[in-house]
Amino acid sequence: MESSNTIIIKGLYKRFPVGKGEFTALSDINLNFAQGEFTGLIGPSGSGKTTLLNILGSLDVPSAGEALVLGNSIGMLSAREAANLRKVSLGFIFQSYNLLAVHTVYENVEFPLLLLKLSATERHKMVMDALEWVGLTDKIKSKPPQLSGGQCQRVAIARAMVKKPSLVLADEPTANLDAANSHHILKTMETLNRELKTTFVFATHDDKVISYLRRKVFLLDGRIDKDEIIHPNS
Amino acid sequence: MIKFLIKGLLRDKSRSRLPIIVVSLGVMLTVFMHAYITGFMGDTFEMNAKFSTGHVKVMTRAYAENLSQLPIDLALTESGELLTNLRINYPEMEWTQRIQFGGLIDAPDSTGETRSQGPAIGLGIDLLSGNGNESERLNLSESLVQGRLPAKAGEAMLSDDFAKKLNVIPGDDVTLIGSTMNGSMSMYNFIVSGTVRFGVEIMDRGSIIADIEDIRIALDMEDASGEILGFEKSGFYENEKAETMSAIFNSNTSEGDDEYSPMMKSLSQQGNMGQYVQMSELWSAYISLIFIFAMSLVLWNAGLLGGLRRYGEVGIRLAIGEEKGHIYRSMILESFFIGLAGSVLGTTIGLFFAWLVQTYGIDISGMMKGASMMMPSTIRARITTPDFYIGFIPGVLSTVFGTMLSGIGIYRRQTATLFKELEA
Numbered sequence: 143m144e145s146s147n148t149i150i151i152k153g154l155y156k157r158f159p160v161g162k163g164e165f166t167a168l169s170d171i172n173l174n175f176a177q178g179e180f181t182g183l184i185g186p187s188g189s190g191k192t193t194l195l196n197i198l199g200s201l202d203v204p205s206a207g208e209a210l211v212l213g214n215s216i217g218m219l220s221a222r223e224a225a226n227l228r229k230v231s232l233g234f235i236f237q238s239y240n241l242l243a244v245h246t247v248y249e250n251v252e253f254p255l256l257l258l259k260l261s262a263t264e265r266h267k268m269v270m271d272a273l274e275w276v277g278l279t280d281k282i283k284s285k286p287p288q289l290s291g292g293q294c295q296r297v298a299i300a301r302a303m304v305k306k307p308s309l310v311l312a313d314e315p316t317a318n319l320d321a322a323n324s325h326h327i328l329k330t331m332e333t334l335n336r337e338l339k340t341t342f343v344f345a346t347h348d349d350k351v352i353s354y355l356r357r358k359v360f361l362l363d364g365r366i367d368k369d370e371i372i373h374p375n376s
Numbered sequence: 377m378i379k380f381l382i383k384g385l386l387r388d389k390s391r392s393r394l395p396i397i398v399v400s401l402g403v404m405l406t407v408f409m410h411a412y413i414t415g416f417m418g419d420t421f422e423m424n425a426k427f428s429t430g431h432v433k434v435m436t437r438a439y440a441e442n443l444s445q446l447p448i449d450l451a452l453t454e455s456g457e458l459l460t461n462l463r464i465n466y467p468e469m470e471w472t473q474r475i476q477f478g479g480l481i482d483a484p485d486s487t488g489e490t491r492s493q494g495p496a497i498g499l500g501i502d503l504l505s506g507n508g509n510e511s512e513r514l515n516l517s518e519s520l521v522q523g524r525l526p527a528k529a530g531e532a533m534l535s536d537d538f539a540k541k542l543n544v545i546p547g548d549d550v551t552l553i554g555s556t557m558n559g560s561m562s563m564y565n566f567i568v569s570g571t572v573r574f575g576v577e578i579m580d581r582g583s584i585i586a587d588i589e590d591i592r593i594a595l596d597m598e599d600a601s602g603e604i605l606g607f608e609k610s611g612f613y614e615n616e617k618a619e620t621m622s623a624i625f626n627s628n629t630s631e632g633d634d635e636y637s638p639m640m641k642s643l644s645q646q647g648n649m650g651q652y653v654q655m656s657e658l659w660s661a662y663i664s665l666i667f668i669f670a671m672s673l674v675l676w677n678a679g680l681l682g683g684l685r686r687y688g689e690v691g692i693r694l695a696i697g698e699e700k701g702h703i704y705r706s707m708i709l710e711s712f713f714i715g716l717a718g719s720v721l722g723t724t725i726g727l728f729f730a731w732l733v734q735t736y737g738i739d740i741s742g743m744m745k746g747a748s749m750m751m752p753s754t755i756r757a758r759i760t761t762p763d764f765y766i767g768f769i770p771g772v773l774s775t776v777f778g779t780m781l782s783g784i785g786i787y788r789r790q791t792a793t794l795f796k797e798l799e800a
Contacts, residue, residue, distance in 0.1 A: 201695070222699060229697025240692045244387040249380065254696050256377045301696075 147210075148309055148341040149175035149198060154207035156193050156364075167193045169364045171207070175343065175357075177308070180335045182344040182352060185361035191345040192313060194361070198343060199232055199311045200224040212308055229257050233302030233340075235312035239294040241286040241301075247273070248282040251300045258305060272304035276330055292323030296330065303334055309341045316348050328354045381706055385713070391682065392714065398678045399718025399775055400725065402671040403767035407726025408733075408757070409667050410766050415734060415758030417656040421613055421643065423576055426513050427499075428476075429643045430605030431613045432469070432622055434462065438635040439602065443647065446476045446497075448557050448595055448602055452638060455601040462604060466621065470609055472508050473601035475500035475591045479554030481534070481584055483542045492542040496534075496582045498552065500591030500601075504529065513607070516572060516585075522546050523570025532566035532586035535579060539571040546570050552584065556596035564594035575754050606640075615653055618642035664766070671770035675715075676778035682711070684782050704783045711779035712772065719771030726767060733757035 156168035168190045175181055183191035196202040197209050200216050201224075209216040212231050219227065228234075233254075241250050251272050255265045273279045276296035286294055295315060302310050312331070316324035332354055335342050344351055352358060360368040385392045425431055435443070439450040452458060455473055462471045477498040485491040502508035503526050511517065516525055521536040523546030532552075534544060544550060548568050556562045566586060573580055592598055608614065625640040644653040686707075693703050737754035 199695070225694075225697050225699045227697075228695065232697070234695045236692075240688065240695075242384065242689060242692070244384050244391075245380075249383065253380065256380055257696065257698055 146176060147174045148177045148179070148212060149173065149343070150208075150210040152208045152210075154194075154197070154204045154209055156190070156197065156202070157205040167364050168197075168204075171366060173359060173366070173369070175341055177341055178335065178339040179357055180332065180342050180355060181357040181359060182346050182355040183359050183361055184347060184352060184355075185367075186347060188363075189361040190364040191361050193364075195311050195313055195343065195345045198309070199234060200227050229254070230305070231308045233305070233307040233310040235295070235298050235302050235310060235315045237314040237317045239286070239291075239298045239318075241294055241297055243286050245285070246282060247278060247284050247286075247289070247297050250286070250297055251304050254301060254305050268304050268306075269300075272300040275303060275334055276300045290323070291319055292326060295319060295323070295327050299327065299330060299334070303338070303340065306338060307340060309343065311343050311345075313345045314348065315344065316346075316351055321350065324348070324350045377706075381710060385710055390685070391710075395678055395682055395711075395714045395775070396718045396721065399675055399715055399771050400722035402675050403719045403722025403771040404726040404729070406664075406667055406671050406770055407723050407763050407767040408729045410664050411726070411730035411757040411759050411763045412733060412755075413660050413663050414760055414763075415730075415756045417660055418758045419756055420656070421653070424649060425607065425613060425643055427574075427576065427579060429646045429649060430603075431608050432606040432618050432640050432642050433646060434458065434604040434606070434625070434638050434640045435602065436636045437639045440639055440641060441635075446478050446602070448475060448477050448555075448597065449559060450636070451475070451557060451597060451600045451602045452604065453600045453636070455604060456599050458638060459604055462606065466606065468609055469606040470509070471604055471606050472502055472510055472513075473588060473604050475588055475595065475597060475602045477554060477591070477595060477602070479552050479584075481538070481542065481582075482551040482553055483544045484549060484551065492544075494538060494542055494582055496538065496552075496584045497579070498554070498584045498586070498591065500586055500588040503585075503587040504589065514585075515574070519572040519574050521571045521573050523568070526569045526585075526587055529587065529590055530565070530567060531569040532584050532590070533570050533572050534568055534585075535581070535583045536571040536573045537580050538582040538584075539568065541582075544568055550584075552594055554595060557600060558596060560596075562594055562596065564590070566590070613643055615642065615644050619644065668766070668770050672774035672777075675770050675774035676781070678775065678778060680778040680782040682714075682779065682782070707779050707783050708776055711775045715772035715775035716768075718775070719768045722771060723764065723767045727759060727763060730757040730759050730763065734759055 151171050151173040154168055154171040155166065157164045157166045171194065183194055185191050193202070197204055197216055198211055200211065200219060203217045211227065214223070214227055242253070245253070248269055251269045252265055255268055260268070270279065273282060276299050278293065278296055278300065281289065281293065286297065289297065316327060319327060328351060331342060334340060344355065346352065356372050358370045358372070359366060360370070434452070436450050436452055439447055439452070442450065459471055459473055462469070477500070479496055479498050481494055481496045482490050483492045501510040501514070503511060511525060526532060532550070534542070534550070539545070542550070546568050550566055550568055552562070552564045552566060554562050566584070572585070588601065592600065619642045622640040622642045622645065629638055644650040690703055694700065734757045737756040739754050
């Protein structure tokens, strides 16, 4: 059954050197995320959710144990292989959008496709599809400073989704948004999750996000406190 | 991808316009300063060469030893034959005879009594033979303030300041009181044909210029001349060539203990000109190097800041999956184009300002009053070949180097902290 899992985490530890000692940020994490999950890593600040997200995003490596993402053992990847995994299969959504301010909405969304060296025709179709998913086809020539926070985050979602990645990692994606925009964003992501079968993993402590999750992994002091699957009928 | 980077570069003014302005300013200053220093040093050499030393000078050994006293009693005899030989043996040079001397100029009143008097440096040059171009070399026509150049024997010009001091105008008589080549007293009358101002303080203070044949008569120097000056036909002094020529001439011509045998000295071997040549070469190199180094630091820092300012952009590009090496190379490529554009612009502007100063000059006559050294009172820049590329050293190299240095941060950056950094 493991082969159908997008993420497999076995006995994962992450320790950081602090002075002469070390700080254990993640301790004995064992998790499997199946394809198409809409999951949240939930916990207060310092609980280890961003550290775990970093490892899943091949931005960091475990100190012990194993994290398999789309069949790639994160600890074993070279820098080039890790970059390639992010380029081809992962999408990131950040709290503060991190759009390139001098580029248009279209160009921001197109950027990940440039790295994949796709033809202009292919890129155009994919960008327009992505912007249609997030409802921003009328803003293709606008630049980020001309957009609202909600619109910026929708551009960020389109950028993360444009290459149709297998896994999207979102770190506090609604932290800078008001309630209405948060719900709009979350509905968009939920729809994309259902339609494209993309696995979403959130790091959050925002109740609005939590209310949309179909699986909630509670972290406390670097350990899994509770792993709760929400059944569709509950 | 390149199109994407170029768009970003052109649209982000702080990434393109500002760095290009900074690079342009730095390069402009470098180019201008280099042309200015070259011009100033070159002008001083040429001024000394034209009025005093030549690019090389032939004189008797004794005359050379007492050069600062202008000892006409030690002048070259049978100088016409020597001049002919020099013209045959060194056809790449222009040769001319001169007599430099010291004397007293007396301006009489209507009764012949002294009205005013003053010491003068005299210069006897070939003005009337029709064969020489001393008039052009000393820029006499353009230096005329009143009257005209001497057109016949018995006419002379005075420096304008000197003429005013003596209260003499063109058409007036003046008497040169000096000593002949043989040491006896000489008095010779000239009609002042005109007055000149050279813009060289030491010459403008008190000088008389007349045809060399008149001076020969006045100082009893038949077929003699104090010195024979040689000038490169190209117009540019080349120290190494002049020294080699002098060494060969001296080994062939100078005769052992005969202090009247002719010897040749290059410009750098006369008086303290050698030190000046060395010093000017050193200073020119030092000033250029210091300026290039200073501008390199400024532009390096500009490149460094430009790179650091884009930390966020680099972070997101790393997160999206761009390789560190690719980002690093693209930043260097950008900085190369910024440096190139700024260098081209800065060199163009720098050359324009240098051309202005080369054409119109900067008048420093006020600072030169009383100066004993022969220096131009108008400083002019001189555009030379290095000015077309020297600005590219700080312009391109430093900008790229600064970016390379700031880009090392990309390699040292822990991708693990990207999320935290990007949320900051």
